[in-house]
Amino acid sequence: MKKKVTETGTGSRHRPAKRDASSVLHASFEVAILLKGVHAALEIIGGVLLALTKPDTLAAWIRVLTQNELVEDPNDRLANLIVRAGTHYTAGAQHFGVFYLVSHGIVKLVLVLLLWRRRIWAYPLTVAVLVLFIGYQVVRWTSTHSTVLIALSLFDILMIWLTILEYRRLKSKDSQQSAKKSLESL
Numbered sequence: 001m002k003k004k005v006t007e008t009g010t011g012s013r014h015r016p017a018k019r020d021a022s023s024v025l026h027a028s029f030e031v032a033i034l035l036k037g038v039h040a041a042l043e044i045i046g047g048v049l050l051a052l053t054k055p056d057t058l059a060a061w062i063r064v065l066t067q068n069e070l071v072e073d074p075n076d077r078l079a080n081l082i083v084r085a086g087t088h089y090t091a092g093a094q095h096f097g098v099f100y101l102v103s104h105g106i107v108k109l110v111l112v113l114l115l116w117r118r119r120i121w122a123y124p125l126t127v128a129v130l131v132l133f134i135g136y137q138v139v140r141w142t143s144t145h146s147t148v149l150i151a152l153s154l155f156d157i158l159m160i161w162l163t164i165l166e167y168r169r170l171k172s173k174d175s176q177q178s179a180k181k182s183l184e185s186l
Contacts, residue, residue, distance in 0.1 A: 001168065019049065023168060025165050025166070025169075026116070026166065026169065028049040028162055029163070029165070029166045032155075032158065032159050032162050033112055033115050033116060035155075036108055036111075036112050036159060037091060037108075037109060037112040037113075037116075039108065040104075040105045040106075040107075040108035040109040040112060041105065041109065043101045043102070043104055043105030043108070044101070044102055044105035044109065046101050046105075047097070047098045047099075047100075047101030047102035047105060048098075048102070049095060049096075050097050050098050050101060051098045051102075053094075055089050055090060055091055055093075057096055058086060058089055059086045059087070059089065062082055062083060062085075062086035063086075064081075065082075066079040066082055066083055070083070086105075107129060111125070111126045111129060114126075115166075117165070118170065120167070120171070120174070122165035123163055123164075123166065123170070124167070126159075126163050127160050127163055127164060127167075130156045130159055130160050130163075131160070133152075133156055134153045134156050134157065137149045137152055137156075138153060139157045141153075
């Protein structure tokens with residue numbers, strides 16, 4: 001029986017290299033940045049659409065969209081929640097919503113672009129901003145009990161963890177390159 005020669009020159013089968021943990025975490029960080037960027041863009045678009053929609057128009061849309069569901073089941077929690085939210089939607093709430101969505105989206109989009117370009121100073125800044133966002137989301141959660149706010153906060157916590165790990169990886173890589181250059185200059 002002939003042994004098959006592989007790239008390593010041995011008779012054993014060549015096994016594909018296993019991804020190490022740091023490359024998996026790096027890929028996870030890249031995906032998280034992409035998701036943050038998409039979310040930021042959607043927030044900006046949502047804020048612009050909200051700015052273009054009058055409160056009366058939104059209330060009319062809500063009535064049309066929930067009418068059939070409420071005829072079928074007048075106690076439908078989601079439909080009733082949406083109707084109640086629509087009745088409390090004022091011009092002041094609209095202005096706040098537009099400001100929040102657009103400013104939040106722009107800040108996140110700028111941070112995503114800085115992280116994508118690997119600006120080392122952007123990593124600690126991103127962590128600080130995400131901590132502030134989480135703080136705000138928790139405060140809002142205490143009055144709304146929105147599961148969306150919890151989900152966003154959990155994703156932000158994951159993003160903080162991945163950002164810290166990526167920052168450490170890049171700093172380690174930079175120090176290794178600096179040490180290599182120092183040795184070469186000797």
